Amino acid sequence: MxxxxxxxxxxxxxxxxxxxxxxxxxxxxxxxxxxxxxxxxxxxxxxxxxxxxxxxxxxxxxxxxxxxxxxxxxxxxxxxxxxxxxxxxxxxxxxxxxxxxxxxxxxxxxxxxxxxFYELPASAHAKGAALETREHKREFPEVKSLNYLTAVKANNPLKGKAPFEILYTWQGRVLEAATSNFFMFSGDTLVTPARDVLIGTTRNLVIKLAKKEFKLKERDVSVRELFAGTEAFLTATNKDIVPVVSVNGKKIGGGKVGERTKRLMNAFCYFVDAWRADTA
Amino acid sequence: MxxxxxxxxxxxxxxxxxxxxxxxxxxxxxxxxxxxxxxxxxxxxxxxxxxxxxxxxxxxxxxxxxxxxxxxxxxxxxxxxxxxxxxxxxxxxxxxxxxxxxxxxxxxxxxxxxxxFYELPASAHAKGAALETREHKREFPEVKSLNYLTAVKANNPLKGKAPFEILYTWQGRVLEAATSNFFMFSGDTLVTPARDVLIGTTRNLVIKLAKKEFKLKERDVSVRELFAGTEAFLTATNKDIVPVVSVNGKKIGGGKVGERTKRLMNAFCYFVDAWRADTA
CATH class of the missing domain: 3.30.470.10 (Aminotransferase class 4, branched-chain amino acid transferase, N-terminal domain)
Structure with missing residues (x-):
């Protein structure tokens, strides 16, 4: 029960x-x-x-x-x-x-x-996810409110299959996914939006881990930049780090899971393993 | 019970x-x-x-x-x-x-x-209401969804008194109030927005009644126009027609209930009386 x-x-x-x-x-x-x-x-x-x-x-x-x-x-x-x-x-x-x-x-x-705990399909981590954009900014973006109209609607399509996640864009900027934060490599800098988004706990942990290995900036990310990016990924409690390999059918980083993303996924695993050993 | x-x-x-x-x-x-x-x-x-x-x-x-x-x-x-x-x-x-x-x-x-049925305070109809604006467009404006974060928040202030209604503005346009539609006289034409708003049943009835007496246009209304207006009012199921006498503390139509608004309020009363007699 x-x-x-x-x-x-x-x-x-x-x-x-x-x-x-x-x-x-x-x-x-x-x-x-x-x-x-x-x-x-x-x-x-x-x-x-x-x-x-x-x-x-x-x-x-x-x-x-x-x-x-x-x-x-x-x-x-x-x-x-x-x-x-x-x-x-x-x-x-x-x-x-x-x-x-x-x-x-x-x-x-x-x-x-x-x-x-619902495990994601293994392919999400191994092969990466395909996203679709929606022009949307949540009503109080910094608040984890109960309002998910756009997200739930996209996840319950009348026909066909729902995308892995919806990526919100707003007036030329990339914000966040419906239930995840968004990161991408712009050149050799890892960037992630810091305004008009929910500040994720997994996001914050990934920032901490990423700073040990990469240049990192919390700043606005433009839609144009998104499609010029070499690697992208999502972070969320139920996803940890999930690579993004396409947005609206257009490949990101050649449609393959990026090497730097893999390094971060490993770093995340190590962190969790250490935490588990520590609290066992 | x-x-x-x-x-x-x-x-x-x-x-x-x-x-x-x-x-x-x-x-x-x-x-x-x-x-x-x-x-x-x-x-x-x-x-x-x-x-x-x-x-x-x-x-x-x-x-x-x-x-x-x-x-x-x-x-x-x-x-x-x-x-x-x-x-x-x-x-x-x-x-x-x-x-x-x-x-x-x-x-x-x-x-x-x-x-x-909660009766409004009598003063709302007799003396008119004071509104406050918020920059907001509802997520699916044409849908009467359960999402009322901005509206409920405004109605439960931590300090002080809630305004009679919140009036939503969006990128220079007046849209609708939190739970009402908005009408105003611009010169001798009665105008009310028709896009990015919930199409109210009371709104539609008032349009039908108003067309017998006034020029009426369903069109965008600018915020600038709002403050130049001579009369304004709200329509809603729980309010029928409520005159608007100020917005953000600025008087509309000299801060008094407009004569044409009163004529419409009377027309609305007659309509309801006739309907009641008809269905009794």
């Missing part, structure tokens, strides 16, 4: 229900964060929980548990759910709003949902 | 709960529509239900009941809830998504929620 934490209690997931007057349901008003486990232990917990708190504050919400309380609940949930590897999703909404708009900040809806 | 319709059944509202794996809860992926009653009877039912169907289609969703079924359910709910006047809210999401993104089109979440 799957267990979740819902408004103060650990309970079977089937018993948790969000009120149909919740401003999260009626207006999509809320935030979330998502972390994964390695070896059954939460990875980058503080980074994810910290971002949840900041996302919440940006929408005038407050996470009703402390970092320590959240960590204890997550450990309990992981034990009860007995999955080999999990994703842990924190969701916070404004709570009930009788008139569908005005909620009470003191009574938010807060739940923690455990899912089996 | 309040009754709702939830996934095929009429039930007490307290028994209805949305799964915490619903793509509506996790990703704000859904649409809604809202109508009101006059004399306890649904007003503009076909227009609202038709728009719900179109909003759904735009997101690849399908309303799981026919117009006739929905009408029958709404009549039953209104009888059971025994309110003097109500709003009726249809909500449709993609339903459960185990991985938070991919849902099954055949099993959406669909519910109908009845609320007491």
């Amino acid at each position: 799957a267990y979740c934490y819902f408004n103060g209690k650990i309970m079977p997931e089937s018993e948790a229900g969000v009120s149909i007057r919740d401003v999260g349901v009626l207006r999509g008003y809320g935030v979330f964060d998502l972390l994964r486990t390695y070896g059954g232990r939460p990875f980058l917990f503080d980074e994810h929980f910290g971002r949840l708190v900041r996302s919440a504050a940006a929408l005038g919400l407050e996470v009703p548990v402390s970092r320590q309380q959240a960590f204890t609940i997550v450990k309990k949930l992981l034990l009860k759910n007995k999955l080999p590897e999990s994703t842990v999703r924190f969701v916070l909404t404004g709570g009930k709003a009788a008139d569908s708009v005005h909620f009470n900040r003191a009574t938010p809806t807060f739940f923690i949902l455990i899912s089996p | 309040a009754y709702c319709y939830f996934n095929g059944k009429i039930m007490p509202e307290s028994e209805a709960g949305v799964s915490i794996r619903d793509v509506g809860v996790l990703r704000g992926y859904g649409v809604f529509d809202l109508l009101r009653t006059y004399g306890g009877r649904p007003f503009l039912f076909d227009e609202h239900f038709g728009r719900l169907v179109r909003s759904a289609a735009a997101l690849g969703l399908e309303v799981p009941v026919s117009r006739q079924q929905a009408f029958t359910i709404v009549k039953k709910l209104l009888l059971k809830n025994k309110l003097p006047e109500s709003t009726v809210r249809f909500v449709l999401t993609g339903g459960k998504a185990a991985d938070s993104v991919h849902f099954n089109r055949a099993t959406p979440t669909f519910f109908i929620l009845i609320s007491p």
Whole structure:
């Protein structure tokens, strides 16, 4: 049986229900964060929980548990759910709003949902991914809000297959993918956007690792630059580093996984292995 | 006791709960529509239900009941809830998504929620409303989606009082208010935007009524034009026609309710009275 934490209690997931007057349901008003486990232990917990708190504050919400309380609940949930590897999703909404708009900040809806970790198809890491662009900037890009209309629509096409990821462009700039951050090599410099994007926890870790090996700049990336790039990749909690080999059917870096990207993928693996050994 | 319709059944509202794996809860992926009653009877039912169907289609969703079924359910709910006047809210999401993104089109979440009709403060109609602008265009402006981050945030300020309504501007144009359409007199022509806005049912009715008395154009309205306007007003299901007397603290039309606006408010009243007499 799957267990979740819902408004103060650990309970079977089937018993948790969000009120149909919740401003999260009626207006999509809320935030979330998502972390994964390695070896059954939460990875980058503080980074994810910290971002949840900041996302919440940006929408005038407050996470009703402390970092320590959240960590204890997550450990309990992981034990009860007995999955080999999990994703842990924190969701916070404004709570009930009788008139569908005005909620009470003191009574938010807060739940923690455990899912089996979905492995990407092996080909994503080995052969790289094909992206499609959409002209879109998220409403509060720095906030991990519940609003994913463009992304979910693209992932549920009426016909054909969804692309691996949608890459958002905005007025000539490359921003981020629907659920990932975007990096590319422009000459010998690794670049990644720093404004109008969600600042990913995996992104930040990859920046730290990459700085040991490459020149790195957090700066705007133009669409023109994208197609002149020699290597590109995505970072995300559920993807770590995934090479990008084409965008809108046009090859990036000759359509092959780049050598420098492979080096970073290895560095990421080493980091995780060391962390696992360290926390075992 | 309040009754709702939830996934095929009429039930007490307290028994209805949305799964915490619903793509509506996790990703704000859904649409809604809202109508009101006059004399306890649904007003503009076909227009609202038709728009719900179109909003759904735009997101690849399908309303799981026919117009006739929905009408029958709404009549039953209104009888059971025994309110003097109500709003009726249809909500449709993609339903459960185990991985938070991919849902099954055949099993959406669909519910109908009845609320007491909230009368606006009398001063809104008598003295007019003060608006504040935000630079914002909704993600799919023609779709009545569940995404209202900017609007709900503005309505729940950490300090001070929320404005009556937020007026969205976009790259020099006036679009719509957070939950209303916008009209203004530019010289002797009544103008209202027709692109990048939700096409309101009250808006369409007001256009029909206004055409009998005034020149009317559906066209882009510039922000510059807004502040040169002599009269302005909002239309919405829960507001009918509400005069606008200031925007960002600057008076519109000398800060008084315009005479032509009053004529339209009267025409609207007559229309509703005639409809009530006709359907009694």
